[in-house]
Amino acid sequence: AGRPTPPGLPPQPGAxxxxxxxxxxRVGPAGGGPAGHPGS
Incomplete structure (x- = not known):
């Protein structure tokens, strides 16, 4: 994971x-912002 996607292949997780x-x-509950913002 984290490797550049070779040509002809679908984007892999961690691209x-x-x-x-x-x-x-990141903007959700894990953003550390005001607690009142739905993380949906």
């Missing part, structure tokens, strides 16, 4: 391009 879902999770 270079970060996914918006991870960003949303």
């Amino acid at each position: 270079e391009p970060p996914q918006p879902r991870r960003e949303a999770l």
Whole structure:
């Protein structure tokens, strides 16, 4: 995991391009922000 995706293969977990879902999770309860923001 974490290796660059070779050409012709689907993006594997841990690839270079970060996914918006991870960003949303960071903004959730794990973001350390005000407790009142749903982590949905």
